[in-house]
Amino acid sequence: MPTRILLLNGPNLNLLGTREPEIYGAKTLPDVEAAARATGTALGLEVTAAQTNHEGALVDLIQQARGQMAGIVINPGAYSHTSVAILDALNAFDGAVMEVHVSNIHRRETFRHHSYVSYRADGVIAGCGVQGYELALRRLAQLLGARPDA
Ligand SMILES: O=C1C[C@@](O)(C(=O)O)C[C@@H](O)[C@@H]1O
Numbered sequence: 001m002p003t004r005i006l007l008l009n010g011p012n013l014n015l016l017g018t019r020e021p022e023i024y025g026a027k028t029l030p031d032v033e034a035a036a037r038a039t040g041t042a043l044g045l046e047v048t049a050a051q052t053n054h055e056g057a058l059v060d061l062i063q064q065a066r067g068q069m070a071g072i073v074i075n076p077g078a079y080s081h082t083s084v085a086i087l088d089a090l091n092a093f094d095g096a097v098m099e100v101h102v103s104n105i106h107r108r109e110t111f112r113h114h115s116y117v118s119y120r121a122d123g124v125i126a127g128c129g130v131q132g133y134e135l136a137l138r139r140l141a142q143l144l145g146a147r148p149d150a
Pocket residue numbers: 011012013075076077078079080100101102103104105112
């Protein structure tokens with residue numbers, strides 16, 4: 001049985017590829033999700049992808065992952081910097097959590113330097129572009145002891 005992973009993207013990440021491409025690059029969200037599924041398969045992870053612009057919907061998706069998913073890769077977008085509700089939902093999730101930011105949030109405006117999600121994340125990847133999602137999956141596979149043939 002493959003190890004199940006939820007790939008969760010928050011607000012405005014549906015606009016990847018067209019939104020501020022000088023910051024977020026040219027790859028679209030479908031590109032990113034397809035690459036993540038392929039990487040996941042190679043690592044023994046079954047990746048289910050979701051994106052929403054709504055904070056409560058992110059909370060719902062994290063709650064639904066409880067007992068279903070071994071890990072979550074999350075880019076909470078701007079909610080990283082504001083949402084105690086998403087942190088609380090992640091605190092109620094007992095699997096591994098990797099936080100991803102496409103841009104280097106520490107090189108940007110000071111309001112982006114703090115992330116509530118980082119209090120819970122087992123690892124944080126920022127500034128590696130959309131490759132960060134792949135790196136996060138590799139880390140999850142390691143943390144969870146996933147095997148390609150499992
Ligand atoms: O929407 C986003 C995307 C982001 O999470 C990133 O992937 O670099 C960084 C956030 O500050 C921003 O609000």
